[in-house]
Amino acid sequence: MKKIALSDNELIELYVNGDESALKTLIQRHEKKVFSYILLSVKNRELAEDIFQDTFIKVINTLRSGNYHEEGKFVQWVMRIANNLKIDYFRKMQRMPAFETNGEFDIFDVIYGSDPSVEQKMITEQIYAEISALVKLLPDEQREVLEMRIYQDISFKDIAEMTNVSINTALGRMRYALINLRKIIKEKNVIVC
Numbered sequence: 001m002k003k004i005a006l007s008d009n010e011l012i013e014l015y016v017n018g019d020e021s022a023l024k025t026l027i028q029r030h031e032k033k034v035f036s037y038i039l040l041s042v043k044n045r046e047l048a049e050d051i052f053q054d055t056f057i058k059v060i061n062t063l064r065s066g067n068y069h070e071e072g073k074f075v076q077w078v079m080r081i082a083n084n085l086k087i088d089y090f091r092k093m094q095r096m097p098a099f100e101t102n103g104e105f106d107i108f109d110v111i112y113g114s115d116p117s118v119e120q121k122m123i124t125e126q127i128y129a130e131i132s133a134l135v136k137l138l139p140d141e142q143r144e145v146l147e148m149r150i151y152q153d154i155s156f157k158d159i160a161e162m163t164n165v166s167i168n169t170a171l172g173r174m175r176y177a178l179i180n181l182r183k184i185i186k187e188k189n190v191i192v193c
Contacts, residue, residue: 008074016063023063027056030075033152034082040151041086041144051089055082079162134184142177145170 006014006022008029014022034055039048058081062068068077135143144163148154154162160170 009070012063012068012070012074016066023060026074030078033075034078037079037148037152037154038082038086040147042089047089051082051085054085058085076158076161079158080164083162134181134188137184138177138180142173142180145173146177146181149174 006025008026011022011026015026031052035048035052038051038055039045042048042051055078059078135146138146141163145159148159148162149156156167156170156174160167163170165173
């Protein structure tokens with residue numbers, strides 16, 4: 001049977017029993033989601049790569065020591081580890097990062113195609129900057145839920161598990177984030193269309 005068709009728990013069992021390639025399959029299966037989550041939060045590719053690496057080192061150590069106990073989905077457990085390492089980093093730095101674009105990916109490229117006009121570029125850059133600035137004004141808990149839900153398309157159930165709150169709290173934070181964004185847009189008289 002191909003490893004790609006095996007469940008996460010079957011791959012974990014194979015890895016624990018000495019099959020190193022099972023871990024490779026697990027990492028490849030979830031690396032995009034985990035890395036995107038980290039990168040969205042830290043907004044720095046090198047830092048995201050470091051936290052991603054530390055996350056899987058912790059995963060490997062936990063699996064090897066026999067301390068992993070299936071309590072749900074493997075990927076959610078990995079995302080919680082990544083979230084905790086990210087929080088540890090920010091606590092260490094004692095500040096939240098500023099948003100930086102690295103020029104590699106821009107959602108507006110997808111919307112407008114590969115060759116937007118100069119005018120379209122200027123308009124989208126202005127809107128992008130304004131929205132990013134508005135999102136930064138939200139309380140941290142609301143901003144985190146909004147970014148996870150909208151930019152990463154993570155379900156509220158998964159958000160609740162990753163942030164260690166109830167699903168109702170995650171939903172409430174999203175609701176208040178949207179309410180607060182509307183207020184900020186109105187107060188600042190920002191046009192986002």
